[in-house]
Amino acid sequence: MRKTFLGLLGAGLALVLVTQGCGESNPVPPPPLPDGGAWVDCDEQDAGSCAPGQSCRFIEAYERSLCVSPCELATGCGDSEILCCPSGEETGAAGYCLPKDACTPPDAGSPDAGSGLDAGGDGQNGEDGGLGPVLDGGPAQDAGMDGGPAPDAGVDGGPAQDAGVDGGPAPDAGMDGGPAPDAGVDGGPAQDAGSPDGSVDAGVDAGTPDAGFARVRLMASNVTSGNYQAYEAPGIRLMQGAKPDVVMVQEFNYKSGSISDLVNTTFPGFYYYQESGAQIPNGVISRWPILASGEWDDPEVDNRDFAWARIDIPGPKDLWVVSVHLLTRNASTRNTEALSLVAKIKANIPVGDYLAIGGDFNTDSRSESCFTTFAQVVTTTGPHPADKNGTEGTNASRGKPYDHVLVDADLRAYQTATVIGASSFPNGLVLDSRVYTPLSEIAPVQSGDSAASNMQHMGVIKDFRVPLN
Template identity: 60%
Template sequence: MLIFECATDGGATFTACTSPVTRTGLGAGSYSLRVRARWQGGEADATPAEAAWTVDLTAPDTTITGGPSGDTNQQTATFTFSSNEAGATFECKIDAAAFALCASPHVVAVTLGAHTFSVRAKDGAGNLDATPATRTYRGVAAGTPTRVRLVAANITSGNQQSYDPGHGGRILAGLKPDIVMIQEFNYFPTNGTAEIRAWVTSIFGPEFSFYREVGAQIPNGIISRFPILDAGTWQDAAASNREFVWARIDVPGPIDLWAVSVHLLTASASTRNSEAIELRNYINMFVPSTDYLVLGGDFNTDTRSEACISTFGSILSTAAPYPVDQNNNGGTSANRSKPYDWVLLDPDLKAKQTAVVIGASSYPSGLVMDTRVYTPLSEVSPALFGDSAASNMQHMAVVVDTLLGP
């Protein structure tokens, strides 16, 4: 009589078994089954048959690596994406449609209005990414100006004035800026270029570029969806741990935009005015009057009538109305009593300013972003209610929208 004996997972001991063999309750890992035939009371097969397999319970991650975000006047959009698991397949959808099998690159027709592209990976074991990657964009008619969102952000909450706890990053991700004038541009534990690059990609997307001053304790920087054509620093003679950072950016349309990231000192109003005079001189020397100019950042101003604002007023629009939150409060300090943070436009860019539109909400003069008062927070996901109240968070982000091009 012929019988069968089985051994599992590399074990040396064979025990009697019958076909089929069922194994249950297996966790993630590698498994094997060896089986040999034996004549009852006789010799066994010296070359057992073997089956090996892996139980994979980990869902893959999905990353969108290319495609439009913000406004697009093209008739089609091409999205590229990838997974951290080799051999994964993908499912895509637009808005509320059902997911369907797709591959990268994936081309979709662009219709007018706001849309969300979603993609999720599925691995060879059938695990499906439960958190699809998404990219929002807005189809506009050909010839329509492009909405360009400008944000000033000194919204660190981590040790050594850094973004690594996540509060400021979530706020920035929720605001979906096109150009950020960022202060205290640190991310630990290494705070190196590769780690900063990874942070920018995780918050804004791989298509964003950045410039960050080198060697500063609390560096200023520029982050941009649009190509940075040139960038550098101008010395802030009053500050020992940062400089003025500038970037010339190829925004939509024929005119370049110069973005300047500023972090003035807390020392005194007169010191801040000295810094403003120095910066104004740099701008007059290097920025063509025919280009757009935005100056954004942490001015540390106690009032809107400080001398430094008057100094900037000789080259930039500094008059009211100013960005406010949903309670009509324009203060950007932690307790919301002082106008620390600014986004200032030169007159030709000011003429292009438009209301900030987020979801169904509109802010005619710009937005001061405080998660404690913003509603509904779903409009600025993944920002959380307590992010603006995080320990060490001393500022609110300021948002201004413009329409540029074609």
């Protein structure tokens, strides 16, 4: 009997050791909501995976991302099992409603493991520059997002639905020849630019030669081809060759797969937003996290709207971009669209942030009345981007200024030459593969890409050197 007992005891101990040696247990499921519902999983890269007014945040205690609601610390969340957990963000929601056991209080300013280095940094100068307290437990993924009103309702001068956060390692997308820094993508999690959470700032990559500033390249892209107003190989190559950080996309369709497939094919690891329910949707692709996104109604057309996104670029200010595709009907119609958009911008975008309006304006000349209207919120005067030969037109025959990247006065003050390889374009670039030389500077672009079947527009690029402080 004693032998039998000892044998059973030994087997039990062995089972415990084997269980412990198999690594961590499966992620702990979150408790049910007070109303009996469940916490909703979300995709951090997809702007539309949570309900309006909610944000997608990585919950470290559950090792998964959940849709959560914003809250005020003074009023809480209305349930004893759900806490208003401080967000630690300088702007946006004061906190987010999280399960009680998932709310980790700040570290009261004490550095992790005896140092001020971010555990998720690249091992070189990983300090956060004194931005607020650091959360215990290593590199908490930065939510970088805000709760707020539904996308169509605007953002009431503040944050809106989160468009997706640091969703794991963000590859450098092959951007090895452009002037923009690689946004801190150094093999670790993509960090939230400028967030006071102990993370590395998205634009401050160790060893960047442009200390104190970050390069931001904006692109307007309606370079679809073929018979379906969709992106094919020529347009994908043109976007890749331009090496942009933020793209305002028109006719954001892809027949060879999903929009996620298109983005991951063209710019692996980038974030994106595509307006919903549109035949030829507008959208935004960004190297940096999209904090909020949505669409504003275009009063003159029913197959697309104005797609906007608030982006956490390096530095203290956010960048708001609006992707537009104005009608070809006539100049008066385009001015009606511009009036509607300007009203939305004035009502919803803080004057202290940067603003860019980009896309296919379908304008026949720069004297159209829509430019006078847009001048209320962005600068519309020259000099303007041009190609290698100095030609400014952006339609297929290069005679009309169809496409534009227009920015507000604050951002315009930081515009700098667009430098690609050994070539420099002081006012920005109109990308036409038929005239660009040498093509090796904009690889993988091929000479005939801009002449692809039914490609009616050229890409437009502008660069900016924004301060980090």
